[in-house]
Amino acid sequence: MSQFITNHDVTKALKEVIFFAKQNNIVDLGMIDDINIEGNNIKVSVVFPKLDDPAVGIVYNSIVKTLKAELGEEISVEVKPIAEKDKGLGPLSGVKNIVAVIAGKGGVGKSTVAANLAVSLSKTGKKVGILDADIMGPSVPIMFGVEDEQPGVIEREGKSIMVPLENHGVKILSLGFFVKPDQALMWRGSMINNAFNQLMKDAEWGDLDYLVIDMPPGTGDIQLTLAQSYNVKGTVLVTTPQKLATADVRRAAMMYRQDKLTIPLLGVVENMSYFTPDELPDKKFYIFGKGATDELARELEIPVLGRLPIKEKIVESGDGGIPVVLNNDNGLSNNFAEIAVNVEKEIEKL
Ligand SMILES: Nc1ncnc2c1ncn2[C@@H]1O[C@H](COP(=O)(O)OP(=O)(O)O)[C@@H](O)[C@H]1O
Ligand SMILES: [Mg+2]
Numbered sequence: 001m002s003q004f005i006t007n008h009d010v011t012k013a014l015k016e017v018i019f020f021a022k023q024n025n026i027v028d029l030g031m032i033d034d035i036n037i038e039g040n041n042i043k044v045s046v047v048f049p050k051l052d053d054p055a056v057g058i059v060y061n062s063i064v065k066t067l068k069a070e071l072g073e074e075i076s077v078e079v080k081p082i083a084e085k086d087k088g089l090g091p092l093s094g095v096k097n098i099v100a101v102i103a104g105k106g107g108v109g110k111s112t113v114a115a116n117l118a119v120s121l122s123k124t125g126k127k128v129g130i131l132d133a134d135i136m137g138p139s140v141p142i143m144f145g146v147e148d149e150q151p152g153v154i155e156r157e158g159k160s161i162m163v164p165l166e167n168h169g170v171k172i173l174s175l176g177f178f179v180k181p182d183q184a185l186m187w188r189g190s191m192i193n194n195a196f197n198q199l200m201k202d203a204e205w206g207d208l209d210y211l212v213i214d215m216p217p218g219t220g221d222i223q224l225t226l227a228q229s230y231n232v233k234g235t236v237l238v239t240t241p242q243k244l245a246t247a248d249v250r251r252a253a254m255m256y257r258q259d260k261l262t263i264p265l266l267g268v269v270e271n272m273s274y275f276t277p278d279e280l281p282d283k284k285f286y287i288f289g290k291g292a293t294d295e296l297a298r299e300l301e302i303p304v305l306g307r308l309p310i311k312e313k314i315v316e317s318g319d320g321g322i323p324v325v326l327n328n329d330n331g332l333s334n335n336f337a338e339i340a341v342n343v344e345k346e347i348e349k350l
Pocket of ligand 2 (some may be wrong): 111112134137138139
């Protein structure tokens with residue numbers, strides 16, 4: 001058993017619940033509208049063609065029995081049947097893949113990778129959103145040049161729903177729009193979680209192929225909430241090549257993986273991998289050392305999704321609000337395109 005129950009654990013168990021009318025399990029049939037986990041209390045919303053069908057009761061009982069058998073008798077399970085016609089109203093129902101970009105510590109280039117991965121995916125025609133959940137160091141608004149704007153708000157069924165900003169083909173929301181970093185220190189865990197959940201669930205993300213989340217570094221409340229309450233496809237680890245950095249990211253990765261493969265680790269990106277001076281284009285200087293990222297990848301049995309050189313252009317683009325992949329003549333767009341392709345490949349393998 002895991003230390004805590006995650007959305008992945010529940011989804012996996014629900015694959016054993018069969019809807020006989022359609023000869024398949026309720027997960028693959030797309031019948032799960034929402035899963036909510038708080039400690040040992042699990043709420044599952046399930047979509048049925050008709051609510052007056054006797055199958056509803058059968059599936060209901062089967063869900064309770066299966067979840068208790070798989071996750072422990074001590075859990076409490078609440079099942080909410082929803083009629084087909086109300087389907088799709090669940091939050092994030094239009095989002096196909098949630099990908100969390102994680103790191104062990106700040107400053108390794110997590111936001112740079114998240115932002116440029118999002119834009120690279122969008123350049124290939126995918127619908128992409130980015131959610132900046134790094135409450136202490138939100139940098140996505142600056143990287144996308146929208147730091148002076150505010151997301152819109154609409155009312156729906158008596159509820160306020162946020163409308164993400166949009167730039168460079170990517171929908172954007174950030175905790176930074178709501179919390180100033182100097183106030184963030186005073187926020188309690190529960191407040192941070194509420195704000196995070198609002199950005200996820202009370203926002204009009206619409207149909208997305210990828211929602212990339214720029215996670216706070218390390219392990220904390222938001223990491224736990226993400227793993228428990230959302231169906232995360234996988235994580236992308238970002239590290240620099242120093243042994244100390246890879247040790248930190250290993251700890252963060254293990255939280256997602258726990259004692260079994262709970263949320264898949266898609267792979268690791270090695271940032272600030274090497275330096276190539278303009279006047280020596282064939283040379284690679286491994287300023288921060290070489291080998292630690294490969295060792296980490298071997299140990300975790302995950303691929304290296306790509307490597308990024310140290311380049312001044314990355315700093316300029318980040319600060320200037322135009323992700324560096326949009327500038328085709330600096331070679332970096334290829335590095336990021338490769339990372340995007342590898343992320344998609346790893347997701348397909350799941
Ligand atoms: N490969 C790189 N080469 C040069 N500067 C980089 C590189 N990657 C990131 N940076 C710079 O390092 C700083 C930290 O990067 P950032 O992506 O904000 O890290 P994190 O989100 O992990 O804190 C930023 O100023 C960024 O522009
Ligand atoms: Mg950051």
